[in-house]
Amino acid sequence: MQGNDILSSQPAWLDEAELAGIRSKMPLIYVEAVPVRIDHLGRVERVGLLLTPQADGRLARAIVSGRVLYGERVRDALWRHLSKDLGPDSDPQIPADPSPFTVVEYFPDDRSGFTDPRQHAVSLVFLVPISGEVAPSESSLAFSWLTVEEACSITIASEMSGGQDRIIRMAMAHAGVLP
Template sequence: MDTGSQTSGAWLSREELDAARERMPILYIDAVPVRVDWLGEVTAVGLLLRATERGISRALVSGRVLYHERVREALLRHLDKDLGPLALPRIPSTPQPFTVAEYFPVPGVTPFHDPRQHAVSLAFVVPVEGDCAPQQDALELTWITPAEAKDPALLGEMQGGQGTLLLQGLAHLGC
């Protein structure tokens, strides 16, 4: 039984990852960072401004789950990578996704599209309590109200169906 994550030797080369993406779905996590008040009500939703190969867009925290990595560890790693080490995410010991998003390389199969691959993503809402500072390819983190997060113009800035995922997360929270 694996008692810890052994991800250091689990990275694939670009060629190996491209070959895997051509043959099988890849497991991802998506996370909607939120701020909650003392009653547990969502007061703000955090959206990244991210630079990718496809341009600049608003985005959720997202990334691959590595070989021998638990889902909780992947969530912590990607939240740390995108929001900084002082974000202080509150993730239960056994996190439960609010939905499973299936990204296809062909648009229109589901609301989710990733031209690189077929990916399956477990989507979570994660309260964060600390100071967040965007890291790596995250250029900015903007906190908005749940009502502002439903703005069609803002949702249109999100690629690959992440706007749909954000709406599903807000609905899951009763917002």
């Protein structure tokens, strides 16, 4: 049975009550992706950020993020979330052997500097070049390509939540372009 066949033959979605119960008992695994445009030498030129509505009604900038489903490979979860959030024509360039550039732990409190009031989550974070046309979908309102300097600015950091501004700076440092 192929990987996608396994996923389609097993229920993978939880209703809100089941998800809340699991979130209260154990950490969940997430993938996060910092979308980037790169030049012909692989240097990051632009950073892509979503504009999303928050539970409290305000708007925030965000990177691509989502849960890894039971039986789903990490690369498939990355592809699913990138395609869902950036649109089917975004053409994410996921490497043959994806490895996160960092691992981040989110907690309901501020013990790690990364917060998610809903849960304890362990997130594998990737830097993913995007070569196609982006059309944000699902719950995102807009998508913007920013220069590295803009993406790392205090202004953009103030528009992000949960510590994702720190992830942007970590990604740019990993790519060797932190301003």
